[in-house]
Amino acid sequence: MAHDKPISRAVIKRLPRYYRFLGELLKSDIVRISSRELSARMGLTASQIRQDLNCFGGFGQQGYGYNIQELHEEIGHILGLDQRMDAILIGAGNLGRAVANHMDFDNRGFRLSAIFDENPQLIGQRIKNIPIEHTDKMESFCKIHHPMVAILCIPKTATKAISDRLIALGVKGFWNFSHYDLLNQHSGIIVENVHMSDSLMTLSYEIKELLKEES
Amino acid sequence: MAHDKPISRAVIKRLPRYYRFLGELLKSDIVRISSRELSARMGLTASQIRQDLNCFGGFGQQGYGYNIQELHEEIGHILGLDQRMDAILIGAGNLGRAVANHMDFDNRGFRLSAIFDENPQLIGQRIKNIPIEHTDKMESFCKIHHPMVAILCIPKTATKAISDRLIALGVKGFWNFSHYDLLNQHSGIIVENVHMSDSLMTLSYEIKELLKEES
Numbered sequence: 001m002a003h004d005k006p007i008s009r010a011v012i013k014r015l016p017r018y019y020r021f022l023g024e025l026l027k028s029d030i031v032r033i034s035s036r037e038l039s040a041r042m043g044l045t046a047s048q049i050r051q052d053l054n055c056f057g058g059f060g061q062q063g064y065g066y067n068i069q070e071l072h073e074e075i076g077h078i079l080g081l082d083q084r085m086d087a088i089l090i091g092a093g094n095l096g097r098a099v100a101n102h103m104d105f106d107n108r109g110f111r112l113s114a115i116f117d118e119n120p121q122l123i124g125q126r127i128k129n130i131p132i133e134h135t136d137k138m139e140s141f142c143k144i145h146h147p148m149v150a151i152l153c154i155p156k157t158a159t160k161a162i163s164d165r166l167i168a169l170g171v172k173g174f175w176n177f178s179h180y181d182l183l184n185q186h187s188g189i190i191v192e193n194v195h196m197s198d199s200l201m202t203l204s205y206e207i208k209e210l211l212k213e214e215s
Numbered sequence: 216m217a218h219d220k221p222i223s224r225a226v227i228k229r230l231p232r233y234y235r236f237l238g239e240l241l242k243s244d245i246v247r248i249s250s251r252e253l254s255a256r257m258g259l260t261a262s263q264i265r266q267d268l269n270c271f272g273g274f275g276q277q278g279y280g281y282n283i284q285e286l287h288e289e290i291g292h293i294l295g296l297d298q299r300m301d302a303i304l305i306g307a308g309n310l311g312r313a314v315a316n317h318m319d320f321d322n323r324g325f326r327l328s329a330i331f332d333e334n335p336q337l338i339g340q341r342i343k344n345i346p347i348e349h350t351d352k353m354e355s356f357c358k359i360h361h362p363m364v365a366i367l368c369i370p371k372t373a374t375k376a377i378s379d380r381l382i383a384l385g386v387k388g389f390w391n392f393s394h395y396d397l398l399n400q401h402s403g404i405i406v407e408n409v410h411m412s413d414s415l416m417t418l419s420y421e422i423k424e425l426l427k428e429e430s
Binding site for chain 1: 227231234235294295296309314316317318319320324363364387388394409410411412413414416417418419420421423426
């Protein structure tokens with residue numbers, strides 16, 4: 001499917017959600033879906049969905065709806081989920097372990113290829129059969145394997161030193177769970193921040209508003 | 216500070232970020248900041264920032280910038296971070312532990328008051344001095360303490376049954392780390408989803424685009 005026109009940032013931000021919902025539908029053996037049904041499930045308007053999916057060419061056919069498998073594959077392709085980019089995890093504490101264990105890297109465009117930590121007690125333990133190595137070994141690993149992406153599950157105070165080293169070693173992208181503001185310090189890199197506390201603060205606001213309405 | 220006009224959803228979504236940045240500035244003992252300086256740090260335009268902060272009344276003074284402490288406090292108050300709402304954590308695996316250990320609930324509007332899991336091996340262990348209890352105890356706990364919020368760090372397959380029980384017990388808000396779509400199943404509740412895999416897919420897309428530009 002041709003889609004050479006640049007896709008807007010807002011559409012891109014919605015693609016992972018489409019991908020998830022379509023994946024669920026596939027699992028339930030549904031073959032086609034109308035924009036109206038999809039919109040009801042996703043909480044978007046049908047016209048928003050038609051507009052978004054039109055960016056990628058002729059998926060919807062008036063009166064026939066979308067072929068779910070085709071659309072799922074195409075969105076996966078646009079997102080680059082069929083890549084297998086080497087990613088390394090720095091930080092094997094609770095959060096790092098949770099990320100390594102829960103995330104389905106293979107179906108998200110990545111291969112988790114090494115795990116580093118500086119806690120001697122963790123070195124040699126395995127997560128998903130990958131041995132935890134000391135951060136001292138990062139340089140030698142990166143010089144051979146050239147991972148493009150690093151997942152940072154380390155304290156904020158450690159992030160500057162580690163990210164400086166990784167950028168010097170050619171890492172281009174960070175999945176950043178620390179609250180250190182990487183983009184302010186470096187340019188030409190990609191950073192996807194997971195700010196869990198922002199999400200918690202939003203919840204606080206929404207609950208406060210709900211209680212206000214109810215009182 | 217008076218702010219009785221409803222604040223738009225887009226502004227609300229940016230408030231946690233303002234709050235974080237202002238908190239950093241406070242730590243560095245900076246007292247005032249201009250919208251231009253703040254915009255450079257946050258990667259927003261100065262006019263966006265002025266517009267956003269105008270929603271809350273007279274913080275900026277032409278030529279004097281913003282009083283950081285005042286603004287930080289006011290945004291915290293709007294977000295409800297000075298509440299102390301009881302929250303309970305369901306699921307004490309790696310992810311649940313990471314959430315319990317890393318999140319500063321006390322300064323985010325919540326008090327983590329109980330932790331539940333169904334794995335007998337975990338019962339009685341403590342996280343942040345809170346004993347892990349069996350999910351069988353959820354009912355008796357909620358009938359006494361009436362927690363408003365539940366944090367779900369459980370597998371998707373377990374989420375329907377657990378959330379049905381919690382909603383019947385009066386829980387109004389969920390911080391949901393599972394991929395189960397709570398809002399589709401219930402109305403009148405608040406759900407803040409943390410979809411880590413959406414973030415990973417976005418990273419995949421951005422790296423793919425970066426490599427395309429560089430090649």
